[in-house]
Amino acid sequence: MRDELAQFMQDWLPALETEMQTVLSSGEEAVHGHYAMMQYHMGWLDQDFAPAALPAGKRLRPILCLLACAEVGGETGRALPAAAAIEILHNFSLVHDDIEDGDETRRHRATVWKLWGVPLAVNSGDGMFALAFAAMQRLAGRGVPAPALLAALDVFTRTCVALTEGQYLDMRFEQRSQVSVDEYLRMIAGKTAALVGGSVAVGAYAGGGSPAQAQALQRFGQELGLAFQIQDDILGIWGDPQVTGKAAGSDVLRKKKSLPLLHARNHPQTGAALGALLDGEMDAARLPQALALLTQAEAQAYAADAANTHFAQAMNALEAALGSQAAASRLAAVAEWLLARQA
Amino acid sequence: MRDELAQFMQDWLPALETEMQTVLSSGEEAVHGHYAMMQYHMGWLDQDFAPAALPAGKRLRPILCLLACAEVGGETGRALPAAAAIEILHNFSLVHDDIEDGDETRRHRATVWKLWGVPLAVNSGDGMFALAFAAMQRLAGRGVPAPALLAALDVFTRTCVALTEGQYLDMRFEQRSQVSVDEYLRMIAGKTAALVGGSVAVGAYAGGGSPAQAQALQRFGQELGLAFQIQDDILGIWGDPQVTGKAAGSDVLRKKKSLPLLHARNHPQTGAALGALLDGEMDAARLPQALALLTQAEAQAYAADAANTHFAQAMNALEAALGSQAAASRLAAVAEWLLARQA
Numbered sequence: 001m002r003d004e005l006a007q008f009m010q011d012w013l014p015a016l017e018t019e020m021q022t023v024l025s026s027g028e029e030a031v032h033g034h035y036a037m038m039q040y041h042m043g044w045l046d047q048d049f050a051p052a053a054l055p056a057g058k059r060l061r062p063i064l065c066l067l068a069c070a071e072v073g074g075e076t077g078r079a080l081p082a083a084a085a086i087e088i089l090h091n092f093s094l095v096h097d098d099i100e101d102g103d104e105t106r107r108h109r110a111t112v113w114k115l116w117g118v119p120l121a122v123n124s125g126d127g128m129f130a131l132a133f134a135a136m137q138r139l140a141g142r143g144v145p146a147p148a149l150l151a152a153l154d155v156f157t158r159t160c161v162a163l164t165e166g167q168y169l170d171m172r173f174e175q176r177s178q179v180s181v182d183e184y185l186r187m188i189a190g191k192t193a194a195l196v197g198g199s200v201a202v203g204a205y206a207g208g209g210s211p212a213q214a215q216a217l218q219r220f221g222q223e224l225g226l227a228f229q230i231q232d233d234i235l236g237i238w239g240d241p242q243v244t245g246k247a248a249g250s251d252v253l254r255k256k257k258s259l260p261l262l263h264a265r266n267h268p269q270t271g272a273a274l275g276a277l278l279d280g281e282m283d284a285a286r287l288p289q290a291l292a293l294l295t296q297a298e299a300q301a302y303a304a305d306a307a308n309t310h311f312a313q314a315m316n317a318l319e320a321a322l323g324s325q326a327a328a329s330r331l332a333a334v335a336e337w338l339l340a341r342q343a
Numbered sequence: 344m345r346d347e348l349a350q351f352m353q354d355w356l357p358a359l360e361t362e363m364q365t366v367l368s369s370g371e372e373a374v375h376g377h378y379a380m381m382q383y384h385m386g387w388l389d390q391d392f393a394p395a396a397l398p399a400g401k402r403l404r405p406i407l408c409l410l411a412c413a414e415v416g417g418e419t420g421r422a423l424p425a426a427a428a429i430e431i432l433h434n435f436s437l438v439h440d441d442i443e444d445g446d447e448t449r450r451h452r453a454t455v456w457k458l459w460g461v462p463l464a465v466n467s468g469d470g471m472f473a474l475a476f477a478a479m480q481r482l483a484g485r486g487v488p489a490p491a492l493l494a495a496l497d498v499f500t501r502t503c504v505a506l507t508e509g510q511y512l513d514m515r516f517e518q519r520s521q522v523s524v525d526e527y528l529r530m531i532a533g534k535t536a537a538l539v540g541g542s543v544a545v546g547a548y549a550g551g552g553s554p555a556q557a558q559a560l561q562r563f564g565q566e567l568g569l570a571f572q573i574q575d576d577i578l579g580i581w582g583d584p585q586v587t588g589k590a591a592g593s594d595v596l597r598k599k600k601s602l603p604l605l606h607a608r609n610h611p612q613t614g615a616a617l618g619a620l621l622d623g624e625m626d627a628a629r630l631p632q633a634l635a636l637l638t639q640a641e642a643q644a645y646a647a648d649a650a651n652t653h654f655a656q657a658m659n660a661l662e663a664a665l666g667s668q669a670a671a672s673r674l675a676a677v678a679e680w681l682l683a684r685q686a
Contacts, residue, residue, distance in 0.1 A: 026508075030529060034511035096469060100462035119443035122465055123510050126439060129472055130503035137497050146489040153496065154480050160473035165369075167466050168377035186373060 001333045008330065009063060012076065012083075016062050019084040023135045024128070037124040038131075041095055041112050055107040060338075061195060062087045065203035067330050068217050071322060074207020078142045082152060082202040085135035089156075090195060092128035093163055095121060100171060129160075136202070144206050152205035155218065159198030166190025173257055177275070184262050185226070193225030200331070204321070216321035217331075223314035224335050230307040231339055233258035237291075238300055244343045249287045252294070259306060264297035311339055344676045351673065352406060355419065355426075359405050362427040366478045367471070380467040381474075384438055384455050398450040403681075404538060405430045408546035410673050411560050414665060417550020421485045425495060425545040428478035432499075433538060435471035436506055438464060443514060472503075479545075487549050495548035498561065502541030509533025516600055520618070527605050528569070536568030543674070547664075559664035560674075566657035567678050573650040574682055576601035580634075581643055587686045592630045595637070602649060607640035654682055 024038045032049075039045040043056035062083035069079030097103070098111040099121055105111060113121035136156055139149050169187040173179045201218035209217070235244055236251035237260055244250075251258050255278055264270045265278070270293040277290050294300065314335055319326040326332060367381045375392075382388040386399035405426035412422030440446070441454040442464055448454060456464035479499055482492050512530035516522045544561035552560070578587055579594035580603055587593075594601050598621055607613045608621070613636045620633050637643065657678055662669040669675060 028508075030526065031508045031511055033515065034508055096465055100465055118461065119514055120511070122439055122443055123507055123514065126469075126472065127504065127507035127511070129469065130500060130507055133476065133496075133500045134504060137493075137500055140493065146493055149493060150480075150483065150489055153476075157473060157476045157480055161470065161477060164466055164470035164473055165371075165374045165377055168374055168463070168470070171462055171466065172376065183373065 001330070002337070005330060005333055005337070008067070009059075012063070012066055012080075013059060015077070015080055016059060016066075016083055016087070019080045019135070019138075020088060023084055023088065023131050023138070034124060034127055037112055037116055037120065038091075038128050040115075041091060041124075041128075043107070047110065047115055054109065057087070057091070057107075059087060061090055061199040064196065064221065064331070064334065065199040065206075067334065068200035068203030068209075069207030071325075071329050071331055072204050072207040072209035072213055072217075074209070076207075078139070078144060079203045079206035081135050081138035081142060082156075082206045083199075084138075085132045085156065086195070086199045086202065088128055088135055089132040089160065089163075092125050092132060093167070093195075095125035095128060097167065099125075100167070132156075132160075139206055142206070148205045148208065151211065151214065152202040155198055155201045155205070155214070159194050162190045162194035162198075164190075166192070166194065177279070178265070179257050179262055181259065181262050181266060184257065184259060188226060188229045189222070192229045193222045196225030196228065197222035209321075213321045216317050219317035220314050220321060220331070220335075223310045223317060224338070227307045227310035227314060227335075228338050230259050230303055230310065231341070233260055234300060234303050234307070235341075235343065237261070237294070240342060249291055252287060252290050253282055253284070255282055260294055260299035260303045263302045264294045264299045267297040267299075270294075270297040307339065311335065344673070345680070348673060348676055348680070351410070352402075355406070355409050355423075356402060358420070358423055359402060359409075359426055359430070362423045362478070362481075363431060366427055366431065366474050366481070377467060377470055380455055380459055380463065381434075381471050383458075384434060384467075384471075386450070390453065390458055397452065400430070400434070400450075402430060404433055404542040407539065407564065407674070407677065408542040408549075410677065411543035411546030411552075412550030414668075414672050414674055415547050415550040415552035415556055415560075417552070419550075421482070421487060422546045422549035424478050424481035424485060425499075425549045426542075427481075428475045428499065429538070429542045429545065431471055431478055432475040432503065432506075435468050435475060436510070436538075438468035438471060440510065442468075443510070475499075475503075482549055485549070491548045491551065494554065494557065495545040498541055498544045498548070498557070502537050505533045505537035505541075507533075509535070509537065520622070521608070522600050522605055524602065524605050524609060527600065527602060531569060531572045532565070535572040536565045539568030539571070540565035552664075556664045559660050562660035563657050563664060563674070563678075566653045566660060567681070570650045570653035570657060570678075571681050573602050573646055573653065574684070576603055577643060577646050577650070578684075578686065580604070580637070583685060592634055595630060595633050596625055596627070598625055603637055603642035603646045606645045607637045607642045610640040610642075613637075613640040650682065654678065 024035060026035050036045055036049045043054040046052040065083040065086050066076050066079050070076045095112050098106055099113045099118055103111055104114045112124060136153055166187055170191055197218040200221040201214045204214040204217045236258055237249055241248050265274050274293045318331060322329055367378060369378050379388055379392045386397040389395040408426040408429050409419050409422050413419045438455050441449055442456045442461055446454055447457045455467060479496055509530055513534055540561040543564040544557045547557035547560045579601055580592055584591050608617050617636045661674060665672055
């Protein structure tokens with residue numbers, strides 16, 4: 001199955017890239033720079049706007065979109081515009097997140113705002129946002145009928161709204177000392193999980209899936225997204241530095257409000273002590289003390305339980321969508337692969 | 344006819360406001376602040392998020408949208424979601440423009456970024472952008488059939504893309520000493536005219552207009568938008584300060600690259616002298632010299648000619664859309680009123 005997935009990606013990633021390049025471009029010389037900033041962010045141009053093949057994202061969401069199309073019985077290529085739209089939307093959100101978080105690098109390259117300033121970067125991100133919808137419109141040219149296209153656009157639009165709600169909560173929580181576990185789960189439901197859910201739902205509509213199938217697949221993606229983020233949270237603290245490329249306890253050092261930390265911070269036995277630690281400077285010397293409190297709160301087991309619960313709910317939703325084929329489907333295989341990853 | 348238009352606005356503006364309020368809200372307490380920033384910008388809340396009825400925009404574009412729906416024979420209320428979408432889109436662009444231009448006030452109130460910071464303001468604008476598409480989706484609930492809705496969404500999406508292109512050019516031109524008249528017209532085609540064109544086109548589709556009618560109305564709006572912006576440019580220099588509320592020669596004082604100024608700046612007889620003047624400090628003492636150069640280049644007449652030409656082209660397009668009813672239509676009346684305004 002691992003080979004089958006690798007083959008699927010090898011078959012479809014180049015076409016996806018071509019589809020995105022078609023949407024994120026203009027033949028008009030006057031606005032070349034507007035599109036070139038987007039193309040830089042996507043890894044197709046370097047900072048002098050010369051062609052390049054630079055580190056890009058994993059294209060995970062569009063792969064899920066294409067697989068959803070195929071698994072409901074559609075011709076995979078029909079979902080290419082939706083897959084492109086999902087990945088463009090994801091990258092729009094990264095361009096604006098980098099501005100909002102003040103991040104100067106992404107994928108070892110300077111961010112768009114760092115190179116061209118906040119005003120042009122905000123507007124370039126807006127262009128990508130608009131072009132994500134333009135990408136969706138191209139489903140009509142692939143023979144997707146009007147009702148399915150409208151349903152896909154509706155899901156896509158709701159996904160966009162959910163993304164901005166999640167980002168709002170994330171920024172708000174950064175400014176607060178105390179955040180509950182439920183608040184955190186609500187935040188990642190918008191910021192991370194909604195887009196995974198949207199990816200498979202629009203793929204399902206493009207592939208001719210029924211509304212019931214698309215909705216079940218959306219739940220699958222939503223739950224998978226939560227499990228994925230929580231797994232990410234675990235790796236951010238207990239991941240093997242040699243595999244993740246990050247320092248041991250990385251997320252604790254930067255006081256990231258991830259699920260394990262919030263669990264211990266809200267735990268009756270460790271909350272006060274961890275709160276006091278986090279109020280001060282956090283460095284390698286204090287890290288063992290913080291990690292000991294996380295262990296006392298059984299934070300890793302708590303988070304692993306939560307990830308497993310959401311993964312199980314994802315698999316239930318997948319079965320609701322695909323019936324007896326669910327367990328042997330490529331969507332199940334991707335889900336298992338995502339949860340088993342160590343980086 | 345003036346009374347008829349006033350009556351139309353009185354009949355429909357409250358319903359438009361209600362439609363926008365429905366879209367720009369959420370029943371979820373956790374994300375209240377995200378929506379409250381949008382509602383502040385719209386003039387419905389004050390900066391403490393208490394209900395208010397503060398100075399809002401003129402709602403010009405949604406009125407054009409509703410009129411287009413009515414003039415192609417549709418029931419006006421069917422276009423309300425599209426009119427709301429257009430006005431929300433316009434306001435999204437204002438929230439981001441204020442960030443990009445560093446403007447601290449709008450309509451005599453602090454801008455969103457000034458009150459809540461750039462990160463939350465960028466994201467709040469993104470929320471409005473997404474919700475503008477959500478507003479469009481509500482056309483389905485008003486009985487607009489799928490093909491018309493898809494056509495309207497296509498125009499709406501292209502309009503969004505054009506807006507970002509226009510804003511890109513505007514920012515780029517601010518950084519340049521020399522801009523040609525053609526470059527300027529290309530910029531306002533994206534930044535101002537595209538949205539006016541989009542407004543009437545989506546209204547026409549909502550009202551059951553044919554694609555040919557909608558396209559002709561889009562040209563009408565596009566040309567009207569150009570005429571409107573050029574008229575604005577004229578008033579920005581030669582408007583009566585007692586009517587406009589701005590200083591005489593206001594746009595020259597702030598060296599705004601508007602059509603009259605660019606005409607004189609590119610004119611063989613006045614270009615060099617005006618360029619030299621604009622390279623230095625511009626104040627009330629130097630204003631008469633600059634205005635004399637504009638007079639020498641016949642800049643006001645040039646701009647008035649351009650406005651009249653675009654207005655005539657708008658009227659031609661209106662006739663293509665509405666036939667013999669064009670001249671007596673409310674769209675023609677609004678267009679005449681817009682061009683005759685003195686502030």
